[in-house]
Structure formats: C-alpha cells, structure tokens
Amino acid sequence: MRLLEHQGKSLFSNYGIPVPKSRLAIDESEAKAASEEIGFPLVLKSQLTVGGRGKAGAILKCYKESELVGKFDDLIHKEVNGELPQGILLESMVNISKELYLSIFLDRGRRLYSLICSKDGGIDIESAGDKILLDVPLDGLSQKTAEDLALRLDIKGSGANSFVQFVLKLSTLVMQSEAELAEINPVGVLSDGSYLALDSKVIIDDNSLFRHPEMKKYHQKSTLQAKAEESGFSFVELDGDIAIIGNGAGLVMSTLDLVSDRGGEPGAFLDFGGRATTSTIYQALELISKIPKIKAILVNLFGGIVRTDLVAQAILDAYKTGIIAVPIYARISGAESDKARSMLSGSRANIYDSVEDAISSLINNSSRVTLNAHEL
Amino acid sequence: MNFDIFDLLVGKPSGPNYLRKPVIIQGITGNFGSAHTRLMKAYGTNVAAGVTPGKGGQDFEGIPVYNSVRDACKDFDVKISGVFVPAPYFLEAAKESIDNGIKLLIAIPEHVPIRDSISAVNYAQAHDARIIGPNTPGVIIPEVIKVGIMPHQPFSVGKTAVFSRSGTLMYEVSYHLTKAGIGQKIALGIGGDPINGTNLIEAFELIKNSEDVDSVVVVGEIGGDAEEKLADYIVSSKFLKPVVGYIAGRSAPKEKKMGHAGAIIYGNYGSAESKILNFAKADIPVAKRPAEIPDLLLNKMRR
Numbered sequence: 001m002r003l004l005e006h007q008g009k010s011l012f013s014n015y016g017i018p019v020p021k022s023r024l025a026i027d028e029s030e031a032k033a034a035s036e037e038i039g040f041p042l043v044l045k046s047q048l049t050v051g052g053r054g055k056a057g058a059i060l061k062c063y064k065e066s067e068l069v070g071k072f073d074d075l076i077h078k079e080v081n082g083e084l085p086q087g088i089l090l091e092s093m094v095n096i097s098k099e100l101y102l103s104i105f106l107d108r109g110r111r112l113y114s115l116i117c118s119k120d121g122g123i124d125i126e127s128a129g130d131k132i133l134l135d136v137p138l139d140g141l142s143q144k145t146a147e148d149l150a151l152r153l154d155i156k157g158s159g160a161n162s163f164v165q166f167v168l169k170l171s172t173l174v175m176q177s178e179a180e181l182a183e184i185n186p187v188g189v190l191s192d193g194s195y196l197a198l199d200s201k202v203i204i205d206d207n208s209l210f211r212h213p214e215m216k217k218y219h220q221k222s223t224l225q226a227k228a229e230e231s232g233f234s235f236v237e238l239d240g241d242i243a244i245i246g247n248g249a250g251l252v253m254s255t256l257d258l259v260s261d262r263g264g265e266p267g268a269f270l271d272f273g274g275r276a277t278t279s280t281i282y283q284a285l286e287l288i289s290k291i292p293k294i295k296a297i298l299v300n301l302f303g304g305i306v307r308t309d310l311v312a313q314a315i316l317d318a319y320k321t322g323i324i325a326v327p328i329y330a331r332i333s334g335a336e337s338d339k340a341r342s343m344l345s346g347s348r349a350n351i352y353d354s355v356e357d358a359i360s361s362l363i364n365n366s367s368r369v370t371l372n373a374h375e376l
Numbered sequence: 377m378n379f380d381i382f383d384l385l386v387g388k389p390s391g392p393n394y395l396r397k398p399v400i401i402q403g404i405t406g407n408f409g410s411a412h413t414r415l416m417k418a419y420g421t422n423v424a425a426g427v428t429p430g431k432g433g434q435d436f437e438g439i440p441v442y443n444s445v446r447d448a449c450k451d452f453d454v455k456i457s458g459v460f461v462p463a464p465y466f467l468e469a470a471k472e473s474i475d476n477g478i479k480l481l482i483a484i485p486e487h488v489p490i491r492d493s494i495s496a497v498n499y500a501q502a503h504d505a506r507i508i509g510p511n512t513p514g515v516i517i518p519e520v521i522k523v524g525i526m527p528h529q530p531f532s533v534g535k536t537a538v539f540s541r542s543g544t545l546m547y548e549v550s551y552h553l554t555k556a557g558i559g560q561k562i563a564l565g566i567g568g569d570p571i572n573g574t575n576l577i578e579a580f581e582l583i584k585n586s587e588d589v590d591s592v593v594v595v596g597e598i599g600g601d602a603e604e605k606l607a608d609y610i611v612s613s614k615f616l617k618p619v620v621g622y623i624a625g626r627s628a629p630k631e632k633k634m635g636h637a638g639a640i641i642y643g644n645y646g647s648a649e650s651k652i653l654n655f656a657k658a659d660i661p662v663a664k665r666p667a668e669i670p671d672l673l674l675n676k677m678r679r
Contacts, residue, residue: 002631050631051643108570108600108638111494126643138494178491180570207637208489210464234635249568249635250542250597253624258665260627271635274525302544302551333551356667 001204004047006089007218008182008200015173017166017184019197022091031072034090040064041093046075046085051201056080061093082239086220094196099186100153101125102167103201104136104174106181113174115141115167117149121186141171159193166195177215178208224290231283233272240265242362243288246300247276255300255355262363267294276301281314289323296362299330300355308332308351312340315349329362331355379506381562381582384455384480385521392453398424399456399523400448400478402469404441405431408484409460412525413439416458419528421521424452445469445476455479458514458523466510467492474505482523483509483573487637493571500573507573511637512565513543524565534559535588536673539579540595541566541602542636545624548666549595556670561589568636570599576606580615591618591677593669594660596651598625599639603651607658618676621655622663623648 003011009019023034024047035042046058053059058080060071075088099121107114113136118128125131132152134145146164150156155163166187174182183201190196209215221229228235234249238256242264246252249271256266268291272284281299288294301311311332318324328349332340341351352358387394399416403409404426413436417423425440425448432443442448445457457473459466463485470481481500488496488510500507508515514524518531526543530551538553538560540546550563564579566572574582576594583589596603603623610619626648628634630641641647652662661672 106490106570109575109602109605111497111571138491138498175491178489180490205490206633207463207487208491211489234633236629236632236634238629246544248542248544249639250540250595250624251544251548253542253597253628253634253639254545254548254622254666256628257624257626261664266627269634302548354667356665 001206001209001215001219002049003200003202003204003218004049004086005045005200006047006087008202009197011173011177011202012197012200015169015176017169017173017197018195019200020092020094022089024087024089025072026076026087028069028072031068031088031090035062035065035068038090038092043091043093044071044075045089045091046078046080047087047089048080048083048085050081050083053080058085094188094198095191096188096196096198097191098189099198100189101128101185102170102187103181103183103185104170104179105183112136113138115149115171117153117167119153125185136171136174138175140175141168143168146171157193159189162194177212178205179203180205224287227290228270228287231272231280231287233270233284233287235271235287236269237291238266238268240267241293241295242266243268243270243291243294243297244300245270245272245284245288245297247272247274247302251300251302255298258355258359259298259362262359264359264363264366267291276307276311278310278314278317281311282317285314285318285324289318294326296326296366297324297328298358298362299328299332300358301330301332307336308340309336309343312343312349312351316343316347319347319349327362327365329358331358379582381480381506381515382517382586382588385515385517385523393422395520396422397456397521398422398452398454399458399521400424400445400452400454400473401426401458401460402445402473403460403462404428404436404439405434406460406462408525410436412460413437415528416522416524419522420519421523424448424454445473445478449476456482456523458482458484460484463487463489463510467496470496470507471499474500474503479505481505481507481509481573482514483507483512483567484514484525485509486511486568488569490569490571493569493573497571497573508564509567509569509573511569512567513546515562515564517562518560526563526565530554531563532559534561535590536560537579537583537589537592538563538595539566539576539592540564541568541576541597541638542595542624543568545595545597545622545666549593549622549669552667553593553670553673556674558670558673561586566602568597568638570638572602576602577609580606580609583617584613584615589617591673592620593673594619594621596621596623597636597639598623598628598634598641598648598651599636599646601645601650604654607654607660610658610660618673618679619660620663620669620672620676621660622666622669623651623655
C-alpha cells in the first residue's frame, strides 16, 4: 500500500519526524482556507500514487493570493501518467540551506532492511554520487550506527544530534508500521541545523495490515477492488477491453503477455487463486461484468485438480442470469473437459486445449467485429 | 552450509526410510491442510503425523494428530514439515518446528507479513534449517514425494530441475516439458513473496552437484532482482548445466501489484526487460511463451 505524500507526512508526524506546515485541499474553497492558515509563500503539490510529478509540472510555487486559484485549478485537473490527483497539498515554503537523501527500504535479495543516505538530496537516488548504505536490523538502527552515519556525512556540532534523532525516528517508523519503504527526498537542512522531511514516499506491507488497524484509514480502494478482496481475488484494472481470468498470479500475468503479443489489450487482471468452483468462477465473472469497457473474456485455467464441468456450469449460469453478454474464450485443462465442451456448445463460450488457440480465436473474432463496424 | 535436499526428501538406498521419508503437516485439520494431506498421501508421501493445537489425540484418516510439533516429534523421527497454518500464525509455527528438529519447512501460506518471513528465515539459518516459501506451492520429486499443493498430473520422472516464482506456471511449464518427453528430477516453488526462504540462487545450489540433474528451467516474474542476481551467479560460479528461462509480466504496468505480493515494478527495478537482458548476458535463452520452453531446452542441451 503506497501512501500519498500527505498521508506519509502525517505518519512522519506521529513518529516525531518534523514536516513543514501543510494542509490538504480538494477544492478552491478548501485551498483558500488552507492558504490563510499556512500563509504565503507556499507550494502546491499534487497528491498522486505515481512518481515523476516534479518533472510533469505537478508541483507549483505560489507566492501570493492572486495566483492561488489559477494554480490550484491547473493542478487539480492535471493528469500525471494517467492519474488524476487525490487532492492538492498546500505546504509552507521553507528556507533550506542544504538537501539530503534518506531512505530505509526492504532489500529483498538480502532479506533485510537497508538505509541509504546521500548528500545529494532532491534528485533520483540512482544517479546520486556519494551513497552510504547501511544494514538495518529488525529491532531498528542503533544510536551508535546513527552517530557513525552523521560522522560520515560530516554533520557536526548541534546539528549532529538532530540528525541522529531524525534517522532513529525514521528507523522506528519503518519497523513499527511495517513499511517496505520510507523515503524522504529531500530532507531539508535548515539554517539552525535542524532537519525537516520535505517529501514522503511510504509503502506499507499489505500483509501486515491485520495487526495495524491504525493504517486502515489510508487504505484506499475502488469499489471493484474492495469486492475482489472480499472474494479473495487479486484484481488489477487495466486500460484495454479484454478481461483475463485465471488461477494463479503468474499464469494470469503470462496470459496478459501472450494477449499483448498478439495485439490485444488487456482490460482486467483477475487471479481467483486456488479454488476453481462453480461459485468462485461465477463471482469472478460477476466482478468482470461491472466493467463496461470489457468486450471479451479470456479464461486461462490450469490444474489437474480442477473439474472443468464445474467451470462450464458457472459460465452457463452467468449467461443465463444475464450478467455476462460478451463472448468467453476459455482454455481449461483438467478433468471432465469433454463434458464441459458439450455443456457449452451453442453458448457464446468456447473451450480450447491451448491458451494460444483461445487467444487466436479471440483476436480473430474481435478484429472481425471491428471490420464489420467499419463496413457499416 | 551444505544442504542436501535429496538426502532429506528421498534418502539413501542404504539409509533409513529410503523413498519413504516421514513428513508432518502443521495445520492438518484445516480445510486446505486436510484436502492436500489426502492428495499428498495418495501420491505416496509418507505423512506420518499432523499437528493442530487443541486436536491432539484425534486422527485424520489414519494419520495421528498432535497438539504440538514437540509431541509429534516424540513419536516420529521427522525432518520435514508442510506448514498449512494461516499466515498470522506462520512465524510461531515455523519456530516451533525448527525448535523440535525440523530441517526442511515447506511454507504454503500466502500473505505472511514481510517482517515475519525475515524473522523465520533468520531463525532457520541460525538453526541449520531451511524454509521453502512462504507462498510456495511446495516441492515435488516426481513419483517419490510431494509436499505441497501442486497437482501431480503435470509432472513426470526425469533429469530437469524446475524452479519457479509462480505456482501455476510451475505446473504449466512442467506440463509442457512432460508432453515433450522431458521429465523432472525436482520441481520447487520459490514463492511469490518478496522474501523467499530459498531464493533462486540457493535453489541452484541445491542441484549444482547432483548428477541426477542435467538441466534447469527457471520461471521468473516481475518484481525484485532475484533473476538479475541469478544471472550474475550463473556467470561467476561458472554454472555448467544448461539453463533456460521464462519471465512473466512483460506487459504488466508499473507500480501495480500483479497478484503476488512480490510481483511489482518500481521504476526499472523489477521490470521484465531488466531480467530478460540479464538472462541474455548469462546466455540463458528466454521463452516468449511457456509452450516454447521444451524446444529451447532441447536446443540448449544439444549445444
């Protein structure tokens, strides 16, 4: 679960990590109220879950009240990488003397947490020059390690203690809130030697949420997403018009690739997991039926244990109750596939032995439909 | 640590329980645990005992159930456990079995928190034990033993090792291999999580010196850098057996979790292009479709 900047900053505040004064606004009147509270100059920051907002011009400086409404309107309607902002953060503009990069993240390969710190803040960390990398144990960074880090960064005097406290608080946050990543880029260094988190990128381990009720308020999901989770499905909505359903994340991903290779455009990824019963397949089809753009459904089901006649029954039921009207192309390998085939003959569903055959039919038929539309 | 997975799962002709290594199932009375215990037993796995706290003294279709791993280990000399407990209880279950002498844990549960997985792996390492998973379909040595949830139909006896981050793709790929007459010595699910008790490199280490394995198929997917690191390992360790690969998720969007907790691209980190590029550097041909794998492998073995 990736938190928005303002959510990450509110989490920072909970752990005593200083952040600039800020307030979220979703419309003009809220923006005006926020600016009165914070005062000018301020920075308007688009709240997005995708990166690259700086380059896309989704952060604007605002020096006086007369600029506010125009700039706010610009940002609130501005898409970045296909995403509209979930509000604009109005933040007090801070005078900083220096910027640092600081993050703690899960190093999957080494199966531990690592800290990265660099004197080059505010830039892409991959291009940063001097990077310091440290291991962070599961019980958090020690005072000694944080002090050594300050030394290596040449942070001396009264600033050293503020820095050490700043780093230790971030380490506590990562361990206690079970984050996969907590990145502050940049960390602002003020002229008095204190430190401030000017941005936040925080990802929380979804699988730990059951023991973090306090994180629930950050868990935003679409209605479809919520419905999918209720049924125990993994679901991702995509841009195209072909829904892809299967048992197993890898298999569905692989099917997505095969469809894309043939020029098809996947519109939904749905992994219903290990249980291929009549009711799970029906529920999956019901979920897909809620996405109007879907023109065809590809089912890729692998399993020696799966009874294909139960799957065929779900498809028949879905056509009969009218939740599904689009054609279904199904590759189903498993027991009773002859029975499944005869059950579905005459319906809008077809069963294939290989996924390649199912995709070929789907692609050929949909291009024929497009041709017909042209002729009309 | 020299960890001999074949000795644990199969044994030696002269040693005890050859081809009949006993296994315990933690969470045997749950829906999932009981259904798969039945299938494992039918396949020939020697399920000696089950563990479910509070159900000690019962039996599951002839398999005795104990309250704790400790109690089960008093009656049976077991080194292997299949863990089917719900994710929130995984860490506790793993520690309990390691404390009682289990050396190989097949960790089936999905949705184990990262912190718990790291703790369990650290605990296993400190006690010379090994975890496969979590979020793995398990491990199968065709016609000898399966510990996990995989269907047995796709697998056949042979000399190829299949290592996969995805469960169903492990079945799919093995099905295509079997259809082409290429059997498997072992198929092992790495698991779909960000943290793997046995990662790809460690899986390769398991079969590196085995004369019974003549080739490897590795099924990767987007997320993390396990495939990139494996490619480095294959080059630097001068791994000699022929290897072919498959990477799922070429068309997946960035920053979206594609079903598996570990299948997510951040920037270029975890992208399919990066993995395919690194496989190419290590001279590992990458199939575009699972069905192409047998031909790629046969070509590679002929060279």
